Amino acid sequence: MAKTTFENPFAKMFDDMPVDLSAFNDAFKSTAAYGEKFSKIALDAAAKNAEISNKWTKDAIAKMSNVAKAQAEPADYQKVYTDYASASVEAASENMAAFAEVAKKVQMDTVELLMAAGKDAQVEASAAVKKATTEATAAVKKASAKAA
Numbered sequence: 001m002a003k004t005t006f007e008n009p010f011a012k013m014f015d016d017m018p019v020d021l022s023a024f025n026d027a028f029k030s031t032a033a034y035g036e037k038f039s040k041i042a043l044d045a046a047a048k049n050a051e052i053s054n055k056w057t058k059d060a061i062a063k064m065s066n067v068a069k070a071q072a073e074p075a076d077y078q079k080v081y082t083d084y085a086s087a088s089v090e091a092a093s094e095n096m097a098a099f100a101e102v103a104k105k106v107q108m109d110t111v112e113l114l115m116a117a118g119k120d121a122q123v124e125a126s127a128a129v130k131k132a133t134t135e136a137t138a139a140v141k142k143a144s145a146k147a148a
Contacts, residue, residue, distance in 0.1 A: 026124065034117050041113070045106045049099060056095045063087050 067084050071077050 030120060030124065034113065037113055038110070041106055041109045045102050048102045052095055052098045052102070056091060059091055060088065063091075 063084055067080055069080075071080060
């Protein structure tokens with residue numbers, strides 16, 4: 001029985017085309033760099049939020065020590081509880097404002113980074129398309145010259 005060989009003309013055409021993976025490598029590096037920057041924004045915000053929470057907790061515990069003290073008169077307990085409740089509401093307001101500032105900074109930093117990423121992606125995509133067009137045109141001319 002005779003063995004027939006089949007040569008795929010499409011595979012041959014792609015064998016003649018140079019494969020340049022530098023665009024993929026550059027895209028990976030760029031993505032990794034932006035991932036690092038986004039992570040830094042998130043980690044900085046988490047650290048700042050932890051600081052706010054820690055301070056808030058310490059302050060609440062310190063204020064609670066007054067509530068835990070024995071009072072001479074029953075009416076004094078009402079004053080201590082009222083003072084604690086007022087201080088807690090004020091602390092909550094201040095700390096929520098601090099959390100809001102952290103969130104605002106994260107939002108601004110993220111938008112700034114996304115704008116930069118979009119601009120970089122546009123420049124990289126434009127360069128990649130231009131390069132691919134040049135290479136494809138050269139490959140077609142080379143293939144046409146071989147066919148003629």
